[in-house]
Amino acid sequence: MYAIEVEKLRKEFKSYSSRSGLAGAFRDLFTRNYKMIRAVDDISFTVKQGEMVGYIGENGAGKSTTIKMLTGILTPTSGRVVVNGMNPHKERERFVQTIGVVFGQRSQLWWDIAVQESFRLLKKVYRVSDQDYNEHMDHVIETLDIGPLLDKPVRKLSLGQRMRCELAAALIHNPPLLFLDEPTIGLDVLVKLKIRQFLKEINEKYNTTILLTTHDMTDIEALCERVIMLDEGKIIYDGSLQHLKQNWGEGKQIHFQFRDIVSKEELMLLVDAAWEQGEDRYSWVAHVRAADMAHVIGKVVSSYELKDIHIREVSTEEIIRNIYEEGIHHG
Known part of the structure; x- marks a missing residue:
């Protein structure tokens, strides 16, 4: 059973451009210049129940637009969206009972009243029984450590405290x-x-089921086995985080510090690896797959005198940055 089914989903916006000068402004009164911008471009994917998926991309890649269509805030230009077996923007009332949403930049708590009053209002909105509320929310409040914050107004909370309360608020009706x-x-x-x-x-x-969009790759690594990567409204990768690291990560960086100056040409003739200059003229860094590491080190050590050598894992963040910079379409 799928929690989310998306097929050929597209969202286009009209973007108006003004003409320059007084004459241009006058002409704009009668006819506007506009072009269509495709924020989400025919994407398809499914998310199974119980999956935790990282939905990642640079600013403007179309992540928030997708989330807004999946939550029923925006209507798609074309394509099919089924979330929890429903059409999000057509079966709105029934649908919102089955989802929880936390937008880092927006609050669903009332600014001037105590946190627990916001919780009570949301409990009524979602028609949650006292018994269900107490059973579920006692655990949520304890785990997120927000007990001491319940009688404070939201405006008095720090950002970290508010975000923990936002998360609790999104879970009052225990959405799937x-x-x-x-x-x-x-x-x-x-x-x-x-x-x-x-x-x-x-x-x-x-x-x-959790769909997480974030710029913090440590969040993704800690929580998600699968990532969907978006670039300019298109999916450029959908698969396991592990596979992404193995295929794109080149596994390791080996930092060599030589006794004498060595040229890049010499190193490339010696061993096939992606070489780049290190922190000084005596240092070179080889980007290699984990499987080739022993071979590369063996070749370099037997050919040159070294002062130092150390190995560093390539972070997920670097891998993803490399993919965007190279603009590779994959999977």
Whole structure:
């Protein structure tokens, strides 16, 4: 059973451009110049129930537009969207009972009243019984450590405290599907760890499906086995994080510091690897797959005198940056 089914989904916006000068402004009164911008360009994917999927891309890639279509805020230009067995923008009332949404930049809590009053209002909106609320929310409040914050107005909370309360608010009706858009933006490491741990717990306990968009690759690594990567409205990768690392990561970086100056040409003749200059004229870095590491080190050590050598894993963030820079379409 799929929690999310998306087929040939497209969203286009009209973008108006003004003409220059007074004459141009006058002409704009009668006829406007506009062009169609395709924010999401015929994408298709499915998410199974209970999956935790990272939805990643640079700013303007179309991530938030997709989330808004999946949550029923925006109507697609064309294509098919089925979320929790429903059409998000046509069966709105029934649909919103089955999802939780946390937008890092927007609040669903009332600014001037105590957090617990917001929770009570949301409990009524979602028609959650006292028994269900107490059973579920006691665990949520304890795990997210927000008990001491419940009688404070939202405007008095720090960003980290507010985000933990936002997450709790999104879960009052214990939805089977949770959309998280930059949920840890601007938070300190301890709060991030708490939120990640909590998301893992609800996924295990309730089989909650989670779609997470974030710029923080450590969030993705901690939570998601699968990533969908978007670039200019198109999916350029959909698969496991592990596979992404193995295929694109080139596994390791080997930092060599030589006793004498060595040219890039000499190193390339010696061993087939992607070489780049290190921090000084005596240093070179080889980007290699984990399987080729021993061979590369063996060749270099037997041919040159070295002062130092160390090995560094390539981070997921670097891998993804490399993919965007090379603009490779994959999978």
